[in-house]
Amino acid sequence: MTDIISIQNLKCNGCAASIIKTLKAFPEVKEVHVDFNDASVHIETDEPERHPAYEQALTAAGYPPVGVENTTGRKVRSYISCAIGRVHAD
Numbered sequence: 001m002t003d004i005i006s007i008q009n010l011k012c013n014g015c016a017a018s019i020i021k022t023l024k025a026f027p028e029v030k031e032v033h034v035d036f037n038d039a040s041v042h043i044e045t046d047e048p049e050r051h052p053a054y055e056q057a058l059t060a061a062g063y064p065p066v067g068v069e070n071t072t073g074r075k076v077r078s079y080i081s082c083a084i085g086r087v088h089a090d
Helices: 013-024 052-060 072-089
Strands: 002-006 029-035 040-045
Touching: 002 052, 013 029, 013 040, 013 052, 013 072
Parallel strands: none
Antiparallel strands: 002 040, 029 040
């Protein structure tokens, strides 16, 4: 199954690297693709439906799904996640 989640605060490849690492920590996640055109995350799993923990993990990393309040703290967290993703992407 491919699950698509539209997210907030996506800025660059550093963000994408953090998002991919965050979601690949789930054992059932096979592949993650971040689409910059529409600020969405495509998650390939063998699961029949979306696991709520994916949205929770994205929110905790600073990339809340569209429709979830985008607090100042989440925006700040996205910059931190982005910086970490840039360091580890090199």
